[in-house]
Amino acid sequence: MEYMTGKMATDTKELSDILTGEWEGQTIRMHGAIHRIRDMGEVVFIVLRRRDGLVQTVYEEGRSNIAIKEIREEACVEVTGTVQSEDRAPNGFEIRLEQIRILSLPVEAMPIAVNRWKMNSSLETKLDLRPLSLRNIRERAKFRLQEGIVRGFRDYLCAQGFTEIHSPKIGARGAEGGANLFRLEYFHKHAVLAQSPQFYKQMMVGVFDRVFETAPVFRAEKHSTKRHLNEYVSLDFEMGYIESYEEIMEMETGFLQYTMQLLESEYQKELQILKVRIPKTDQIPKVRFDEAKRLVAEKYDRTIRNPYDLEPEEEALIGQYAKEEWDADFVFVTHYPSKKRPFYAMDDPEDEQFTLSFDLLFQGLEVTTGGQRIHDYRMLEKKLEQRGMTDEGMEQYMMAFKHGMPPHGGLGIGLERLTMKLLGEDNVREATLFPRDLNRLEP
Amino acid sequence: MEYMTGKMATDTKELSDILTGEWEGQTIRMHGAIHRIRDMGEVVFIVLRRRDGLVQTVYEEGRSNIAIKEIREEACVEVTGTVQSEDRAPNGFEIRLEQIRILSLPVEAMPIAVNRWKMNSSLETKLDLRPLSLRNIRERAKFRLQEGIVRGFRDYLCAQGFTEIHSPKIGARGAEGGANLFRLEYFHKHAVLAQSPQFYKQMMVGVFDRVFETAPVFRAEKHSTKRHLNEYVSLDFEMGYIESYEEIMEMETGFLQYTMQLLESEYQKELQILKVRIPKTDQIPKVRFDEAKRLVAEKYDRTIRNPYDLEPEEEALIGQYAKEEWDADFVFVTHYPSKKRPFYAMDDPEDEQFTLSFDLLFQGLEVTTGGQRIHDYRMLEKKLEQRGMTDEGMEQYMMAFKHGMPPHGGLGIGLERLTMKLLGEDNVREATLFPRDLNRLEP
Numbered sequence: 001m002e003y004m005t006g007k008m009a010t011d012t013k014e015l016s017d018i019l020t021g022e023w024e025g026q027t028i029r030m031h032g033a034i035h036r037i038r039d040m041g042e043v044v045f046i047v048l049r050r051r052d053g054l055v056q057t058v059y060e061e062g063r064s065n066i067a068i069k070e071i072r073e074e075a076c077v078e079v080t081g082t083v084q085s086e087d088r089a090p091n092g093f094e095i096r097l098e099q100i101r102i103l104s105l106p107v108e109a110m111p112i113a114v115n116r117w118k119m120n121s122s123l124e125t126k127l128d129l130r131p132l133s134l135r136n137i138r139e140r141a142k143f144r145l146q147e148g149i150v151r152g153f154r155d156y157l158c159a160q161g162f163t164e165i166h167s168p169k170i171g172a173r174g175a176e177g178g179a180n181l182f183r184l185e186y187f188h189k190h191a192v193l194a195q196s197p198q199f200y201k202q203m204m205v206g207v208f209d210r211v212f213e214t215a216p217v218f219r220a221e222k223h224s225t226k227r228h229l230n231e232y233v234s235l236d237f238e239m240g241y242i243e244s245y246e247e248i249m250e251m252e253t254g255f256l257q258y259t260m261q262l263l264e265s266e267y268q269k270e271l272q273i274l275k276v277r278i279p280k281t282d283q284i285p286k287v288r289f290d291e292a293k294r295l296v297a298e299k300y301d302r303t304i305r306n307p308y309d310l311e312p313e314e315e316a317l318i319g320q321y322a323k324e325e326w327d328a329d330f331v332f333v334t335h336y337p338s339k340k341r342p343f344y345a346m347d348d349p350e351d352e353q354f355t356l357s358f359d360l361l362f363q364g365l366e367v368t369t370g371g372q373r374i375h376d377y378r379m380l381e382k383k384l385e386q387r388g389m390t391d392e393g394m395e396q397y398m399m400a401f402k403h404g405m406p407p408h409g410g411l412g413i414g415l416e417r418l419t420m421k422l423l424g425e426d427n428v429r430e431a432t433l434f435p436r437d438l439n440r441l442e443p
Numbered sequence: 444m445e446y447m448t449g450k451m452a453t454d455t456k457e458l459s460d461i462l463t464g465e466w467e468g469q470t471i472r473m474h475g476a477i478h479r480i481r482d483m484g485e486v487v488f489i490v491l492r493r494r495d496g497l498v499q500t501v502y503e504e505g506r507s508n509i510a511i512k513e514i515r516e517e518a519c520v521e522v523t524g525t526v527q528s529e530d531r532a533p534n535g536f537e538i539r540l541e542q543i544r545i546l547s548l549p550v551e552a553m554p555i556a557v558n559r560w561k562m563n564s565s566l567e568t569k570l571d572l573r574p575l576s577l578r579n580i581r582e583r584a585k586f587r588l589q590e591g592i593v594r595g596f597r598d599y600l601c602a603q604g605f606t607e608i609h610s611p612k613i614g615a616r617g618a619e620g621g622a623n624l625f626r627l628e629y630f631h632k633h634a635v636l637a638q639s640p641q642f643y644k645q646m647m648v649g650v651f652d653r654v655f656e657t658a659p660v661f662r663a664e665k666h667s668t669k670r671h672l673n674e675y676v677s678l679d680f681e682m683g684y685i686e687s688y689e690e691i692m693e694m695e696t697g698f699l700q701y702t703m704q705l706l707e708s709e710y711q712k713e714l715q716i717l718k719v720r721i722p723k724t725d726q727i728p729k730v731r732f733d734e735a736k737r738l739v740a741e742k743y744d745r746t747i748r749n750p751y752d753l754e755p756e757e758e759a760l761i762g763q764y765a766k767e768e769w770d771a772d773f774v775f776v777t778h779y780p781s782k783k784r785p786f787y788a789m790d791d792p793e794d795e796q797f798t799l800s801f802d803l804l805f806q807g808l809e810v811t812t813g814g815q816r817i818h819d820y821r822m823l824e825k826k827l828e829q830r831g832m833t834d835e836g837m838e839q840y841m842m843a844f845k846h847g848m849p850p851h852g853g854l855g856i857g858l859e860r861l862t863m864k865l866l867g868e869d870n871v872r873e874a875t876l877f878p879r880d881l882n883r884l885e886p
Contacts, residue, residue, distance in 0.1 A: 001769060003726035006697035010686060014604070031684045033649070033847060051604055051652035074847035076684070076818075103684070106847035107820050131646040131843040140650050147607045154597075161457070161494055164590045166676045166858070168877045169612070169659050170625070170636075172884045182613070184627035184636070186673075187665070187881055193613075193627070193636075200877065203574040203886075206476070207583050209494035215658065216612050222630070230629075233609045241474045241519070241546070243453060254449035283446035326444060375519075377550050396886030400574040404476060404517035404549035415609070434611045434643065438630055441615045443646075443839030 012078065015052040018093055023083045030055065030095065031078040031103070033135075034071060036115040044068055046097070047090075047115075048079070049135065053269065056089035057081060057097050064098045074110060074135075076103040114139075123429060130434060130443050141270040143433055146419045148267045150214055152259025153235045153413075160251065162237060163208040167200030169193055169216065173393040182220045193218035196412060201238040202344070202373060203400040205408045212237040214415075224438045226427040227312075227365060229416060231436040238373075238410030245346070245356035245372035248409045249286065249332050252360060252368060256281040256330070274423060279329035279362070285322060286332035286358070292318050308337045310359075310366075319364020334358040336371075343383050346372040346409070356409070362421040370411025377401040455521065458495040461536055466526045473498065473538065474521040474546070476578075477514060479558040487511055489540070490533075490558075491522070492578065496712065499532035500524060500540050507541045517553060517578075519546040557582075566872060573877060573886050584713040586876055589862045591710045593657055595702025596678045596856075603694065605680060606651040610643030612636055612659065616836040625663045636661035639855060644681040645787070645816060646843040648851045655680040657858075667881045669870040670755075670808060672859060674879040681816075681853030688789070688799035688815035691852045692729065692775050695803060695811060699724040699773070717866060722772035722805070728765060729775035729801070735761050751780045753802075753809075762807020777801040779814075786826050789815040789852070799852070805864040813854025820844040 013028045032048030032055060044059040057079050059068055071077075081095040112121050112129055114136040119126065126133040134140050154164065170184070170191050182193040197213050204211040217234040239251060260278050263271060271278070287295070289310070296317040297304050305311070310318070310333070322331035335354040338347050345355040357371025374380045380401055384391060391398045419431035429435040434443060456471045475491030475498060487502040500522050502511055514520075524538040555564050555572055557579040562569065569576040577583050597607065613627070613634050625636040640656050647654045660677045682694060703721050706714060714721070730738070732753070739760040740747050748754070753761070753776070765774035778797040781790050788798040800814025817823045823844055827834060834841045862874035872878040877886060 001728050001730070003728055004689070004692045004696040004775060005726050006693055006700050006724075008690065008693055008697075010690070012684075031849070033849065051606070076847055076849040078684075103850055104818050104847055106845065108845050110846055129839075129842070131649060131839055132846055134647070134650040143608070143651075144606060146609075150607060151597075151601070154594075158594070163494070163587060164593060165586070166589075166659070166876055168674055168879050170661065170674050170879055170884070182627055182629065184625055186625065186884060187663075189884055191884055204577070204876075206574060207577040208586075216609070218613065220630075231611055231613050241455075241521075246447070247451065247453070249447045250449055250451055253447040254451075257449050281449075283448050285444050285446055287444070332447060375547050396572075396574055399572070402549065402551050403553055403575055404519055404547055406474070406476065406519040407546055433609055433647075436611050436613055441613065441629055441632055441634055 015050060015055065015091060018055075018083055019091065024085060024093075025082065027080060027082050027098065028095070029078060029080050031076070034073050034075045034077060037071065037073055046071065046079075046100075048077070049137070054090040054137070056086070056094040058094050059097045063096070066097060066100050070102065070105075071100060072106060073115065074106040077101060078103060123427060127429060127435060127440065128443075134433075138273055141273040142419065142423055142431060144270045145263060145267055145274070145276070145422065146415065146431065148263045148270075149259055149415065149418060149422070150233075150235065152262045153214060153255055154212070155262070156255045156258040157210075157212045157237055160210065160254070162210040162212045162239070163204075165197075165201065165204050165208070165211045165213050166215070167194070167197040167204075167213060169218070180220045182218050195219050196234065197236050198342075198344070198412075199394070199397045201236055201410060202405075202408065203397060205238050205240040206400050206403075206405050209240040209406070210237070217412075222438065226429075227417060227420075229428055229432060229435055229437060232417075232432070233415040235413040235415055235418075236410065238408060240406040240408040242372065242407055242409055245334075245358070245409050246286075248370050248372070248411055249284075249358060249360075252370070252411060252413075253281065253284050256284075276422060276424070279422070280327070281330065283328075284330045284332060284360075285326045285328050286334055287318075288335045289333055289337065289354070290335070292321075292331075292333050296321050308340050315361055315366055316364035319361050322361070323363070329363055331361050332358050333361060341371070343387050343389060344373045344380065346374050360411075360413075362418065365417060365421055367417045367421065368411050368413045370409065372407070372409035375401065375405045375407050377405075458493060458498065458534060461498075461526055462534065467528060467536075468525065470523060470525050470541065471538070472521055472523050474519070477516050477518045477520060480514065480516055489514065489522075489543075491520070492580070497533040497580070499529070499537040501537050502540045506539070509540060509543050513545065513548075514543060515549060516558065517549040520544060521546060566870060570872060570878060570883065571886075577876075581716055584716040585862065585866055585874060587713045588706060588710055588717070588719065588865065589858065589874065591706045591713075592702055592858065592861060592865070593676075593678065595705045596657060596698055597655070598705070599698045599701040600653075600655045600680055603653065603697075605653040605655045605682070606647075608640075608644065608647050608651070608654045608656050609658070610637070610640040610647075610656060612661070623663045625661050638662050639677065640679050641787075641855075642837070642840045644679055644853060645848075645851065646840060648681050648683040649843050649846075649848050652683040652849070653680070660855075665881065669872075670860060670863075672871055672875060672878055672880060675860075675875070676858040678856040678858055678861075679853065681851060683849035683851040685815065685850055685852055688777075688801070688852050689729075691813050691815070691854055692727075692801060692803075695813070695854060695856075696724065696727050699727075719865060719867070722865070723770070724773065726771075727773045727775060727803075728769045728771050729777055730761075731778045732776055732780065732797070733778070735764075735774075735776050739764050751783050758804055758809055759807035762804050765804070766806070772806055774804050775801045776804060784814070786830050786832060787816050787823065789817050803854075803856075805861065808860060808864055810860045810864065811854050811856045813852065815850070815852035818844065818848045818850050820848075
């Protein structure tokens, strides 16, 4: 009987092995994809692309009997050679080649120059050729940083006593009513795709007190803008026993602080590749919705057209205002009007036209919506009635409240939007691995 | 201007604060839901349910002026009282009540006894009343352990150089062909829900070398069994530059070892609540598909009916055999017949009737399917042709291979099945927060 023991047998080296310095002058094996070939005649520089970075290898005529003519860019290889310090090479070393073992060969030349530092391809071309364009060092670095954001979210909340949940994405009805739902046939029943884990995370506050989820959500919005996707990853949390809706904002501030530190410590390479400036998160100003409207109307000489909602241009101006007046990258806008928030939003007891809710703007773009929820069953019943709604299809949601729920609130963060702003991109698709929008369902 | 600074202002105490011993004899505040009330006349024991455990509080007549008659089970409260050691109480202390502030009151009595140790409710009842039944200590502990499994998966792979990805769940077509797909209308186009991230994770091996994803998958299978769900969480990884398909099994073994240790160190409370026995993962036997069939046919005097697939009963017997003969909870079954594996599976060069693939059985239940994939474009083309398939709808998948891909392989783990077996449950719905099956679309 043979056993698996969890031990990896390979003796190929990682970049981190070489960077210890202990392999200097020695012969090692390493694998990678051939990112770029620079043929100087008697010397050929062959740069490997690996998950941990670029590695320069050097072929010298006569030194080894490699069939150099067979080598092509995007071939996957295992090289054998001697490690040698070289200041001009990436990571300060190169491998003087003795052998190249070809693991696979491409059958066609690349349609885009992924090995250029900047590809100069249109967004459409990059998305059409996504499996290839992501091989570009800068493109893939974006999604390493995106990984860091999600990791920061989970690790921070885990340390704060939150439990991760997995709520279903197929359901009988949506959390926010009938609009913008993708519909499907589910074994001869009508079903919809979840536009948010809202109801589930709230119900689970009655079980775990604090919960989070990082999962896709689906919105059949017919928007075609630079900031909308029809499927995106939502970072959601919901926390019980809050004494004020401000605790939710403090928790988000804590998450952002932790995550920016995580990026600086664990993703320094990617930050440098993309020249990302880490935004300030030590203190995040908060301003009331009506006050924010007034401030930007005054400062930028603008007429308030819609007192109940923020237009994208107003959000951008609030971002500009926060930067100019408070030197802030982020700003919480609080107390959104009740009529623009869902039925479960908690109204401000001091003025029921407004809610104990907030959006977080990151350089003028909404990246989070959150707030305190109604936790009292009678109040929830009343609110439904006021809105002319019934609890049809929400029986189990209402049941959780009927049997007691703590005061609670939470938020949802759009992962791709947060990544986009961190990267300084102006289109959310730049920060989406495989975007889904009105026109794009592939690849 | 007010600022958020990420600091939490609350002075209520957590269970961990009390367990330091430093609050003994002192007055503290703590919140929770009232799990159980035991009225002994002059003394009333009120047990709080909190995310970190149960806490006993004691009301003594005359000692405080609490309106004890208003207190109900499932009310959410904030108590004030003195901490006192008490061996007979959970966690070795109780709180002698001075005040109870009611945060919310239920409006009806519970339809199920969530505060019993074992609820004695049918699975159907538990699922119908899911938002309530999960308030039971044992029920919720299951999903804490499930959290630990996912956390172990991510943390282990992250440390092994994997990048987390988020692939789209809506697409133009599925990875495994047309069967078992949920279909939806996507802005007047036909679309399907992803039954697996297979194509995406493979394409991303060309970018990140090693990737993983933890996300829902959707299968429109008309099975109604104890081990099938129509939506479940799939733990997927895919790794490049493998020298043998065995490396994938070693990686999974490493994940299991790491995760069982994580559960033992971080989830000891839940393991004890559920009396979970941690399965052996130090070495996991592997056996060929045809050999496994032969072994159980011989030992259990059974006729082999279908030489190309394992029947559920055969899987159970292989599990039994592994336990009896090798004292193993897990067993890898390798070399599944080519005709039962998808087109992208790598055939065994030594016998092309079989593939370099495996399933992992956990106490006789398949919890993982994995294997090496074809990485050579020409070989993939040929395989499609042999199967009478075309690359229609798979153009971008094929494009990745046309432009070079390393040898690679990976696997998908059914989270709920793995949790179910760990818990010793016999129905996967017991290990699913909100199951979706042929008959169940709510809550």
